[in-house]
Amino acid sequence: MAIDLPFIWIAFKEIIKSVPITLILTIVPLVVGFLIGIVVAFVRIYKTKLLYQVANGYVSFFRGTPIIMHIMIIYYGIPLIVDQISSKYDLNIQSNKIPIVLFVLIALSLAAGAYLSEIIRSGIISVSNGQLEAAYSVGMTQFQAMFRIVLPQALAQSVANFTNIFVGFLHTSSIAFLVSEKELTGAANIVASTNLKFLEAFIAAGIIYWGLTVIVEGISFLLEKRVTSYSRGGVS
Template sequence: MIIDVPFIWTAFVEILKALPLTLLITIGPLLGGLLIGIAVAAVRINSVKIITPIANVYVSFFRGTPAILHIMVIYLGFPLLINKLSSYYGWGFNANSIPIVVFVLIALSFTAGAYMSEIIRSGLLAVEKGQIEAAYSIGMNRFQSMKRIVFPQAFALSLPNLCNIFIGFLHTSSIAFIVSQKELNGAANIVASNNLKFLEAYIAAALIYWMLTMLIEGITALLERKLTVYNRGGVV
């Protein structure tokens, strides 16, 4: 078997057209997951009655099951639920009109939220309570102490893990092809099938994923250097 090296570049250019969808499926759930993660982390840290056990089950379930199952359950289950509610309440709405990518974003947002909550919770708990007490002693209220003391340090401490989850979800976006989403992996499969050059197409896709991963790592390294001041203690 001889590798068609020039075709790797041809495939690279063709597969790269799917980059916007890949970034959407990667960044969208991370932003949604961040909001979910903050809420879940706050509930678990403050031990809110009734809600905390629900949050614990949520985190355990989504961390303990594959993301591909989350996509399939949401993709197959949400339209049934929406159509059932629409029929019952007379909304006249058909879930089939909702783009499939929306279900992917919802599913992966729940997945990301479970992982984000653990990262955020561990970051917040890593900040010494003495610093918060010191902030109160100089007249700061709870909001000010969280904004100026706790959150900056928690973010700096959590940055490596946030980088890892960013890279992880970049790779996880490849499973969206199972519901006909033409992201990088989906585009690679189509290019490979159309030209019967599977190895070359997958090499091209791997190079794109690798370049994106190095870019994320580089940006994270720059942020870490900027935020080293917070790893040495809070700033007032």
């Protein structure tokens, strides 16, 4: 069986239409996860009472279980809870009207928060205590020292790790097709099933994923060069 090269281009043009939803399934969870990650990181660093154990359990669970399981639990669990609450309190809410993409975004955001919290926490810890002491010596409060001195350096040092997470979630978004969300992999599967040319369709999808990854890595390189310029004695 020979590879149908012209069909790869046909599949490419059809599959690339799903890039926007793939980027949404990647960027939105990472933005929400970043906010969750900052909160969880500070809770764990300062060992906030009551919340510390909850934060540890959250990170342990979401980093210790596969993301596909998170999606399935959210996808099947939230509608069940919504229907029970709606029935109990006589609310006019139907779970089948909730967009499927929302379930996927919730699951991916919670998973991203756990992974990003560890990146942020390790970045903060890597900044020397001497910088905090210097900040205190010039009259800064703990909040000012953390957000003006420590956190910017921690995030700058973690650009490579953030890039890895971005690429990882870009690829992980492919799981969404299991709950009928038409992202890149789902689109490739649809194109392939209608023409029975699975190899060609997935080659096209692979090229698109690869191209997106190269773009992300290029942006990361430029960003890392920019944000770490202070350590080289100036801005380039």
